[in-house]
Amino acid sequence: MSESVVLRAEIATEQAHVDRVYLRLDELRSQAESMRDRGYELGHGARHEAVFEQASMLFERDVMVHHANQTLHVLDAEHEGLVFGRLDTHERETVYVGRLGIRDGEFDNLVTDWRADAAAPFYQATAEQPMGVIRRRVIQSSGRSVTGIEDDVLMPHALPEQMRVVGDGALMAALARARGERMRDIVATIQREQDEVIRAPWRGVTEITGGPGTGKTAVALHRAAYLLYRYRKQIGGGGVLVVGPSEAFTTYISRVLPSMGETSVELRAVGELLDGFEATHTDPAPVATIKGAARMRGVLRRAVRGTPPGVPSELRITYRGEVLRLAGDQLERVRRRVHGRGGQPNRCRVHAAEALLEALADVAQRHAESGGPEVDRTQLVTELGERIEFHRFLVDWWPVLHPEDVLSWLGDEQRLRTAARSQLAPDEISSLAASFADGGAGYSVADIALLDELRALVGKPRRRRVAADDPQQDHQRPPSPGAARSSLPEHYDEFGHVIVDEAQDLSPMQWRMIGRRGRHASWTVVGDPVQSSWYSAADGADADAAEADNVLGSPSARRRFTLRTNYRNSAEIFSLAARVVSGHAGADQLPTAVRATGIDPTVRSVDAASLEYEVQQAALDVLARVEGTVAVIGAMNRVADLEKFLSPVSDKRLTVAGSLDCKGLEYDAVVLVEPAEFLAESMAGRRGLYVAMTRATQRLTVLTSDPDWLPE
Numbered sequence: 031m032s033e034s035v036v037l038r039a040e041i042a043t044e045q046a047h048v049d050r051v052y053l054r055l056d057e058l059r060s061q062a063e064s065m066r067d068r069g070y071e072l073g074h075g076a077r078h079e080a081v082f083e084q085a086s087m088l089f090e091r092d093v094m095v096h097h098a099n100q101t102l103h104v105l106d107a108e109h110e111g112l113v114f115g116r117l118d119t120h121e122r123e124t125v126y127v128g129r130l131g132i133r134d135g136e137f138d139n140l141v142t143d144w145r146a147d148a149a150a151p152f153y154q155a156t157a158e159q160p161m162g163v164i165r166r167r168v169i170q171s172s173g174r175s176v177t178g179i180e181d182d183v184l185m186p187h188a189l190p191e192q193m194r195v196v197g198d199g200a201l202m203a204a205l206a207r208a209r210g211e212r213m214r215d216i217v218a219t220i221q222r223e224q225d226e227v228i229r230a231p232w233r234g235v236t237e238i239t240g241g242p243g244t245g246k247t248a249v250a251l252h253r254a255a256y257l258l259y260r261y262r263k264q265i266g267g268g269g270v271l272v273v274g275p276s277e278a279f280t281t282y283i284s285r286v287l288p289s290m291g292e293t294s295v296e297l298r299a300v301g302e303l304l305d306g307f308e309a310t311h312t313d314p315a316p317v318a319t320i321k322g323a324a325r326m327r328g329v330l331r332r333a334v335r336g337t338p339p340g341v342p343s344e345l346r347i348t349y350r351g352e353v354l355r356l357a358g359d360q361l362e363r364v365r366r367r368v369h370g371r372g373g374q375p376n377r378c379r380v381h382a383a384e385a386l387l388e389a390l391a392d393v394a395q396r397h398a399e400s401g402g403p404e405v406d407r408t409q410l411v412t413e414l415g416e417r418i419e420f421h422r423f424l425v426d427w428w429p430v431l432h433p434e435d436v437l438s439w440l441g442d443e444q445r446l447r448t449a450a451r452s453q454l455a456p457d458e459i460s461s462l463a464a465s466f467a468d469g470g471a472g473y474s475v476a477d478i479a480l481l482d483e484l485r486a487l488v489g490k491p492r493r494r495r496v497a498a499d500d501p502q503q504d505h506q507r508p509p510s511p512g513a514a515r516s517s518l519p520e521h522y523d524e525f526g527h528v529i530v531d532e533a534q535d536l537s538p539m540q541w542r543m544i545g546r547r548g549r550h551a552s553w554t555v556v557g558d559p560v561q562s563s564w565y566s567a568a569d570g571a572d573a574d575a576a577e578a579d580n581v582l583g584s585p586s587a588r589r590r591f592t593l594r595t596n597y598r599n600s601a602e603i604f605s606l607a608a609r610v611v612s613g614h615a616g617a618d619q620l621p622t623a624v625r626a627t628g629i630d631p632t633v634r635s636v637d638a639a640s641l642e643y644e645v646q647q648a649a650l651d652v653l654a655r656v657e658g659t660v661a662v663i664g665a666m667n668r669v670a671d672l673e674k675f676l677s678p679v680s681d682k683r684l685t686v687a688g689s690l691d692c693k694g695l696e697y698d699a700v701v702l703v704e705p706a707e708f709l710a711e712s713m714a715g716r717r718g719l720y721v722a723m724t725r726a727t728q729r730l731t732v733l734t735s736d737p738d739w740l741p742e
């Protein structure tokens with residue numbers, strides 16, 4: 031039999047099984063739909079029942095509707111290749127592996143969920159350790175149609191005569207596919223070293239490191255799906271949070287988990303972690319570095335304790351015919367005393383009121399000592415404490431602090447200097463104040479962590495009792511027992527498992543922000559120090575690494591995995607990119623690219639004056655040569671030019687990105703513009719260049735007017 035005849039016959043066999051699976055899926059879908067409808071009917075009927083019965087029926091209805099909706103959600107998820115694998119074992123068993131586990135009417139397995147133990151040999155079996163698997167088959171599909179098959183034989187000596195073997199490698203076929211706008215899942219071709227990470231125990235901290243394209247992100251996302259399948263109960267209601275470097279990145283990875291039927295994971299960019307605030311830009315490197323440093327913690331703490339702008343500088347109140355007065359310096363002493371007790375200012379208004387009343391009693395006492403009327407201290411405190419004018423003063427003098435207001439006050443250089451004490455150098459104070467004062471620019475990514483820190487520092491005002499404009503309502507009340515839901519801080523969304531991607535770029539302040547969302551969580555931390563944009567122990571950047579350790583606990587207690595194969599770049603592209611960091615990365619930090627294409631990167635010397643034309647031509651050239659996406663990448667301050675240059679080129683596959691915007695992303699082709707400008711951009715410019723070059727899967731074109739960008 032010819033090879034193509036065998037392939038057609040094998041495809042027909044698999045198609046028959048896939049048809050059975052879809053038939054069963056349709057049956058399950060209509061069962062779930064009718065269960066949901068019955069649940070709704072139960073709800074309608076309940077209206078006419080006695081109250082007691084009604085409550086229990088409503089509960090039953092809610093459970094039914096919820097369960098049915100969940101099932102439908104999973105069944106309706108985008109199932110590119112619902113069944114993608116098959117194992118034929120030594121014991122003459124056949125196991126189909128897919129995105130969902132599905133049983134037939136007799137409860138026999140039609141498909142085994144890829145996360146189940148029974149599916150593990152699909153990823154873990156090798157020729158050296160076949161785990162009883164004779165043939166591993168990857169089934170490729172488009173919709174419900176089987177389009178291809180790739181086999182591996184793991185026990186050749188045990189291969190029965192009638193068992194056919196086709197194809198020459200599912201992984202290579204998957205890697206050669208054109209890239210679209212969104213990352214795809216890799217369930218069909220997860221490699222053994224990756225599977226080990228995905229299935230690592232859920233507790234504690236799991237660190238994944240490895241060079242560009244080694245599948246760190248893909249593995250972390252598949253781990254999220256695995257953990258929720260295996261340990262949903264242990265992870266608890268908190269669920270899973272995935273933090274990525276940018277919104278472009280979270281959009282890029284957004285399809286992976288839903289394609290595995292998992293929709294409960296929260297994906298957030300690091301600039302999007304604080305609800306109600308959105309980062310609109312990235313600060314220049316030196317400013318971002320200061321804003322992210324652990325020193326900012328002390329600066330913000332002092333800022334919160336400063337005198338809010340515009341507060342009254344005198345308190346006058348009449349008591350039994352005597353005018354009692356507190357002048358500005360006395361009021362400030364009271365303020366310092368209240369802050370000195372610690373605690374969040376928004377939770378301390380009662381203390382502030384008490385301290386003011388005590389200070390007023392001292393004034394009355396001094397009046398008495400110099401011949402004024404005698405006063406009963408306790409009576410004075412009680413009587414003045416009930417006066418509406420006193421409470422009006424208190425509201426103005428000890429206002430509720432909002433993180434965004436405190437941050438904007440630091441746009442005043444004098445105020446920032448006071449808060450900074452010796453923590454910031456004069457030039458740092460100037461550049462930071464200028465950045466905070468620029469209200470029109472919106473918040474930067476680094477500002478979000480500062481706002482979050484401020485939110486923790488100021489505290490949440492206590493709940494008010496009556497209408498908002500009644501100053502008396504500011505009386506504090508003990509929290510109701512129901513309000514003390516748990517020992518968790520009330521401000522933060524808490525998660526059961528937190529996955530941090532591109533962790534090498536997190537500043538200490540960002541670590542603190544993320545840490546507040548996972549105080550009781552287990553962690554998966556993904557990063558590559560060689561791709562770091564700002565912070566790197568390699569630069570001796572800081573003892574700031576301590577903040578990550580505060581969140582993650584001792585480094586010695588972490589589980590560490592290193593991925594060593596670069597699945598993204600062609601070998602030709604990666605070998606040029608690796609030259610950029612040669613001498614700046616250990617040999618063991620650079621992965622091996624497995625796919626040679628025979629297409630070398632193009633490096634073209636250009637004249638700076640003709641850059642516009644050259645960029646356009648290069649973009650058009652690669653757009654014509656690749657099927658998928660193309661990015662033109664420059665240093666951050668080049669982006670506006672590049673956008674202008676490329677405005678005449680209208681092709682949805684084309685993106686313009688800055689050196690910091692392309693973290694974690696990938697494109698079929700990259701046009702890299704003026705690499706020397708990356709090197710000049712920041713201390714970490716060389717690594718930014720390495721990141722940009724390693725975004726390309728098939729083609730890389732470098733346009734440069736400076737021949738010195740590449741080390742010999």
Ligand SMILES: Nc1ncnc2c1ncn2[C@@H]1O[C@H](COP(=O)(O)OP(=O)(O)OP(=O)(O)O)[C@@H](O)[C@H]1O
Nearest residue numbers: 216219220221242243244245246247248597598694
């Ligand atoms: N086992 C696999 N099968 C198929 N494709 C894979 C596999 N592992 C990784 N890939 C693909 O390789 C590419 C790189 O993966 P990913 O983005 O997860 O790498 P990374 O290590 O996070 O890269 P970087 O650090 O450069 O951002 C993606 O297109 C991913 O789908």
